Amino acid sequence: MKLLGALSFCVVVSNVCAxxxxxxxxxxxxxxxxSAFHDSLRARLSGTIELEDYHFQQPAPALIDSKDxxxxxxxxxxxxxxxxxxxxxxxxxxRLDRGFDPSGRGANLRLxxxxxxxxxxxxxxxxxxxxxxxxxxxxxxxxxxxxxxxFVNAPLVYExxxxxxxxxxxxxxxxxxxxxxxxxxELNPVIWGPSYASGLSISGRxxxxxxxxxxxxxxxxxxxxxxxxxxxxxxxxxxxxxxxxRPNQMWNFGLSAxxxxxxxxxxxxxxxxxxxxxxxxELLLGQDVSFAWHHLQLWAEFYEARFEIPTVxxxxxxxxxFEAKYKFTPQLFGAVRWNQELxxxxxxxxxxxxxxxxxxxxxxxxxxxxxxxxTQLKLQYSFQKETSAPxxxxxxxAAQFTVRF
Amino acid sequence: xxxxxxxxxxxxxxxxxxxxxxxxxxxxxxxxPKSHAAPxxxxxxxxxxxxxxxxxxPPLAVVYLDGSFPKSNSRETKQIAQKDLxxxxxxxxxQVGTKVEFPNLDDTYHNIFSxxxxxxxxxxxxxxxxKPIPSQVFDVPGLVTLRCDIHEHMRGLILVLNTPYFTITxxxxxxxxxxLPSGHYTLKAWIDSKTTREQSVELxxxxxxxxxxP
Numbered sequence: 001m002k003l004l005g006a007l008s009f010c011v012v013v014s015n016v017c018a019x020x021x022x023x024x025x026x027x028x029x030x031x032x033x034x035s036a037f038h039d040s041l042r043a044r045l046s047g048t049i050e051l052e053d054y055h056f057q058q059p060a061p062a063l064i065d066s067k068d069x070x071x072x073x074x075x076x077x078x079x080x081x082x083x084x085x086x087x088x089x090x091x092x093x094x095r096l097d098r099g100f101d102p103s104g105r106g107a108n109l110r111l112x113x114x115x116x117x118x119x120x121x122x123x124x125x126x127x128x129x130x131x132x133x134x135x136x137x138x139x140x141x142x143x144x145x146x147x148x149x150x151f152v153n154a155p156l157v158y159e160x161x162x163x164x165x166x167x168x169x170x171x172x173x174x175x176x177x178x179x180x181x182x183x184x185x186e187l188n189p190v191i192w193g194p195s196y197a198s199g200l201s202i203s204g205r206x207x208x209x210x211x212x213x214x215x216x217x218x219x220x221x222x223x224x225x226x227x228x229x230x231x232x233x234x235x236x237x238x239x240x241x242x243x244x245x246r247p248n249q250m251w252n253f254g255l256s257a258x259x260x261x262x263x264x265x266x267x268x269x270x271x272x273x274x275x276x277x278x279x280x281x282e283l284l285l286g287q288d289v290s291f292a293w294h295h296l297q298l299w300a301e302f303y304e305a306r307f308e309i310p311t312v313x314x315x316x317x318x319x320x321x322f323e324a325k326y327k328f329t330p331q332l333f334g335a336v337r338w339n340q341e342l343x344x345x346x347x348x349x350x351x352x353x354x355x356x357x358x359x360x361x362x363x364x365x366x367x368x369x370x371x372x373x374x375t376q377l378k379l380q381y382s383f384q385k386e387t388s389a390p391x392x393x394x395x396x397x398a399a400q401f402t403v404r405f
Numbered sequence: 406x407x408x409x410x411x412x413x414x415x416x417x418x419x420x421x422x423x424x425x426x427x428x429x430x431x432x433x434x435x436x437x438p439k440s441h442a443a444p445x446x447x448x449x450x451x452x453x454x455x456x457x458x459x460x461x462x463p464p465l466a467v468v469y470l471d472g473s474f475p476k477s478n479s480r481e482t483k484q485i486a487q488k489d490l491x492x493x494x495x496x497x498x499x500q501v502g503t504k505v506e507f508p509n510l511d512d513t514y515h516n517i518f519s520x521x522x523x524x525x526x527x528x529x530x531x532x533x534x535x536k537p538i539p540s541q542v543f544d545v546p547g548l549v550t551l552r553c554d555i556h557e558h559m560r561g562l563i564l565v566l567n568t569p570y571f572t573i574t575x576x577x578x579x580x581x582x583x584x585l586p587s588g589h590y591t592l593k594a595w596i597d598s599k600t601t602r603e604q605s606v607e608l609x610x611x612x613x614x615x616x617x618x619p
Contacts, residue, residue, distance in 0.1 A: 018520070018522075019521070019522060022520070022550070023598050023599070026550075026560075030441055030442065033441075033442040033443075033444065033445060034442050035442040035443040039443040039458070039461060042442065042443045042444070042445045042458070043445065044444075044445035044447075044558075046447070046557075079447065079449070081445050081446070081447045081448075081449070082445065083445050083446070083458055085458070086458050089448055089454070091447070091448070091449045093449070113449070115449075117448070117454065119454050119455070122455060123455065124453045124454055124455040127453070127454045133449075134449075134450060136452055141450050142450040142451070144450075203452045203453060203454075204453060205453040210452055210453045212452045242452070244452070248532065249512075249513060249514045249530070249532050249533075250532070292514060292530045293529075293530060293531075294529035294530060294531065295527070295529040295530075297530075327527060327529065329527075330518055330519075330520065330525050330526055330527035331520065331525075370520070372520055373518075373520050373550075373552050
């Protein structure tokens, strides 16, 4: 009820003062943009304020970490973009919220991204970047922030926790399945959100093709705590790559691959004798396609991933989603996304073979309205159905109000 | 000799009547605000990044004669292009009823939109070779702020005016507005969304009136 009041207040204020608020935020933008040395050094501070609320059934879906059925999350995100001459670009992203993923915990301030990028040639044939930044894999990353994402949440493959636990290696297959019933935040998805791991990347465009490759300190499934280079070093780096083909502005096709150790250093003491955590890898192949024309945008991604699990063997999964967004009017848009993730069967330690996590499908339906060019409200309904035992269903309602400055 | 006198008389008469019929001119200078800081493009999640920097558009002013003038019957067409990830020109003044085309001269998508009360529209994503060139008719006076849904830094302005008598200053603030009707009018200088200066002017055919907006 409180949220409804807060959202109604935001909506009324946004609508009544649309022109004034746009004008004010444009002036704020100008005030937060600075340049020096005859414009050779330019910097801009910008950000978003997000107020979001989730209402869901227990157990909480995806990476939401809360014992309550309602979760209110306020987030402040600040970006710094700086250009030094035509060749050097630097950016950083800091967030103040209740955790990287929505949770019932207290306030948390983080430096999520920082990177230095050098582009030696004007035509974009080669770029090198170093720092802590989002992965090059797939096509979801460019729209993962609240303003660009038509939904409140991420596609299933980026947030559905599997039975993989990167902190403790299972002592046996039985132990592996037993741990799956434990605390959700101990478990990992196939790709953890935008995967802001640390490392180095190269990328560029050659005609209709573009390429990107990166060496990161942790795997795509690794938790946000592993993304800092102070937490996980480069002893067993992860290698990710994407090859893209863009025949014209409408279509974009991509092939991605990843290979990296997914266990955290503290898992080493739980490994079988003589084995190193670098022996257990996450291997991933991905295909992505996107289409855009006039007011319609379509995206799809397909991922085949394999986790090498101590004492269990190889565990494979296949996940995909189709997503569509359409702008009905200049300010109103709708979006729908179908997600599915399927798991192969592994030995359960009791003589049987069972899926190593729950097969599930999820449909996300969202509507968004931009009151001004700086304020946006999104409403989302998701229905998730587990198609293998224990067949839990989950209905989730989410709302997100964003102010961009 | 009679012929010569007649010719001289006709010439003098023609000169006098042309000076009576010729429009008035105002010229002068508008004190412009300081240059904006150069724009910065957010390239955080672009796999392919081109080198180079965005060009800086200096502040300009629109000087126009305010008043009640008959609407033009001919529908004029103007253009604002998207080139090198900026709007060119970044400021356009048009009379009510003008059609503005938005050609995309970049090899990437743009998505121009405006939520301004004077004109609300969203052109969607369109290719550089798309025909006809996406356009809008601006039929309500006021300020229209153009933005791109893909490139956050892109900003352009269209000032839709009721009058056919307007001009845009140069980067120094200098302007010259000619062909104006004789009479008593208000001359305005639009500087930004919050600042419009004005002065009363008495215009006489063939005369040039100096007007500065300090």
